[in-house]
Amino acid sequence: MDPLFIAATPTSPEVDFRFAEHTLSLKGESYPENAAAFYGPVIEQLRHYLAGCDGSSITVHVSLAYFNSSSTKMLFALFEALNDTALAGNEVLLNWYRDPEDDTILEFGEELRDDFAALRFRDCPI
Secondary structure, eight states: OEEEEEESSSSSSSEEEEGGTEEEEEEEOOOSHHHHHHHHHHHHHHHHHHHTOOOEEEEEEEEEEEEEEEHHHHHHHHHHHHHHHHHHTEEEEEEEEEEEHHHHHHHHHHHHHHHTTTSSSEEEEO
């Protein structure tokens, strides 16, 4: 499967999904005008990739400095897909990079850890 790369803009994050390497990265800020239009195709390709995973070890790097409520909903859909694949027998490591003084990002990460318990969550203050 071809990699998926979307360059960051001032309002949308960089998406760098290297499916052959089982490495997925989101980086930047996320408040696109239409979060569903931005994340919909990303989640669709992710689900297509995950459907072919069987006993894989997947590493996810997330470094988002800011995201709005519309992005939050889409991010939950993305993490739900990853959690489902972990429940199906794949190993998914989620590296959650954050500013150590950003309580909002910390709390969101803690919520992810609690809601998607099949993911191996690693808090990564930078």
